[in-house]
Amino acid sequence: MGKVFVDITTSLDGYVAGPNQTLEEPLGRGGEKLHEWLFALKSFRERHGQSGGEENADSEILAEAFDRTGAVVMGRRMFSGGSGPWENDPNADAWWGDNPPFHVPVFVLTNHPRETLGKEGGTTFTFVTDGFGAGLEQARAAAGDKDVSIAGGANVIQQAIEARVVDELRIHIAPLLLGGGVRLFEDGSPAELKRTQVIASPAATHLSFEF
Amino acid sequence: MGKVFVDITTSLDGYVAGPNQTLEEPLGRGGEKLHEWLFALKSFRERHGQSGGEENADSEILAEAFDRTGAVVMGRRMFSGGSGPWENDPNADAWWGDNPPFHVPVFVLTNHPRETLGKEGGTTFTFVTDGFGAGLEQARAAAGDKDVSIAGGANVIQQAIEARVVDELRIHIAPLLLGGGVRLFEDGSPAELKRTQVIASPAATHLSFEF
Numbered sequence: 346m347g348k349v350f351v352d353i354t355t356s357l358d359g360y361v362a363g364p365n366q367t368l369e370e371p372l373g374r375g376g377e378k379l380h381e382w383l384f385a386l387k388s389f390r391e392r393h394g395q396s397g398g399e400e401n402a403d404s405e406i407l408a409e410a411f412d413r414t415g416a417v418v419m420g421r422r423m424f425s426g427g428s429g430p431w432e433n434d435p436n437a438d439a440w441w442g443d444n445p446p447f448h449v450p451v452f453v454l455t456n457h458p459r460e461t462l463g464k465e466g467g468t469t470f471t472f473v474t475d476g477f478g479a480g481l482e483q484a485r486a487a488a489g490d491k492d493v494s495i496a497g498g499a500n501v502i503q504q505a506i507e508a509r510v511v512d513e514l515r516i517h518i519a520p521l522l523l524g525g526g527v528r529l530f531e532d533g534s535p536a537e538l539k540r541t542q543v544i545a546s547p548a549a550t551h552l553s554f555e556f
Numbered sequence: 557m558g559k560v561f562v563d564i565t566t567s568l569d570g571y572v573a574g575p576n577q578t579l580e581e582p583l584g585r586g587g588e589k590l591h592e593w594l595f596a597l598k599s600f601r602e603r604h605g606q607s608g609g610e611e612n613a614d615s616e617i618l619a620e621a622f623d624r625t626g627a628v629v630m631g632r633r634m635f636s637g638g639s640g641p642w643e644n645d646p647n648a649d650a651w652w653g654d655n656p657p658f659h660v661p662v663f664v665l666t667n668h669p670r671e672t673l674g675k676e677g678g679t680t681f682t683f684v685t686d687g688f689g690a691g692l693e694q695a696r697a698a699a700g701d702k703d704v705s706i707a708g709g710a711n712v713i714q715q716a717i718e719a720r721v722v723d724e725l726r727i728h729i730a731p732l733l734l735g736g737g738v739r740l741f742e743d744g745s746p747a748e749l750k751r752t753q754v755i756a757s758p759a760a761t762h763l764s765f766e767f
Binding site: 357358359363374375378506514516518520521522523524525528529530532533534535536537538539540543545547550552554 | 570717
């Protein structure tokens with residue numbers, strides 16, 4: 346069976362999105378800057394159907410994460426930014442257009458049932474209404490020998506850590522203070538970790554920890 | 557004129573002390589573990605009047621911070637854990653005994669006036685009642701060409717960052733989740749930083765950032 350890993354970018358002050366998230370600015374004020382380390386990368390552009398881009402330490406880290414991922418778990422807000430019944434969600438088709446960058450089955454945690462949504466390039470969005478544990482179980486089955494990525498948002502990552510199902514935390518620290526927004530970590534249970542990787546580029550500091 | 561730097565250890569979830577700080581457990585529940593990377597080090601032991609200890613990357617980082625520091629600014633709670641009038645503070649003589657590990661002038665921010673307290677080994681504690689800016693000014697004058705260390709707690713560090721007087725953030729990330737306590741960063745102003753150093757040992761990940 347594969348591993349379960351968290352893979353997320355935070356600011357140095359611990360935010361995964363800035364304040365005032367909107368449909369126009371889904372990562373909140375300043376939040377786009379978190380992901381500046383990604384946009385120029387060959388492995389990022391490939392996944393988004395674009396050619397060219399840089400090959401460097403950042404690009405390798407991203408490619409490695411893509412390669413190991415057999416399924417993804419994410420929260421409803423990460424999927425669409427919305428909440429409540431789907432018919433009232435102006436972004437019910439999500440952020441990523443016809444060919445989302447996942448290319449594997451994605452399990453979206455929501456309170457509102459919906460049929461599975463198939464996209465180009467191998468991405469499917471399956472909507473799970475019976476909680477994080479059920480979503481993880483389905484993701485594990487879909488991933489086979491590959492790993493399950495807990496993509497976010499912060500609340501889903503916190504649930505995964507509290508459920509003690511996370512094998513590895515991969516945290517990319519962007520060199521900025523957002524000064525507010527959505528925190529990666531809220532109050533939870535203490536844990537001792539082992540740091541297994543440190544890779545630094547000018548754009549980000551990539552740290553991996555095992556539980 | 558020297559630089560102003562922040563030098564502090566946090567958990568991966570961003571806490572500089574655990575929950576429930578008391579006189580018996582000044583760093584809160586689990587908080588002592590933050591500083592495990594320090595206790596065995598030669599440079600730490602020397603400063604605390606002990607012999608022996610390990611010489612490694614961690615030890616060098618600590619020695620470098622000691623060497624550059626000409627004065628220290630800290631908050632009242634870091635000094636004694638107390639608040640209010642000094643005559644009611646059971647720890648008014650602070651945590652560090654007759655020979656504190658600073659060996660330079662220390663400026664303690666407090667609302668309660670008190671005469672300067674001289675200790676062995678070159679440490680003096682001067683009590684500053686007119687705010688962070690005044691404390692920093694006195695520390696700069698005392699440090700001469702050397703640097704001023706903003707030692708904590710979190711609130712004093714936040715004040716220093718908000719005042720835009722910090723040249724460098726040195727953050728030591730201990731490989732653990734405390735799950736609650738005192739956060740290094742609360743809501744503040746956004747800022748873009750430049751990461752200037754990454755040194756990793758099994759015990760901690762040492763990151764430096766310039767503003």
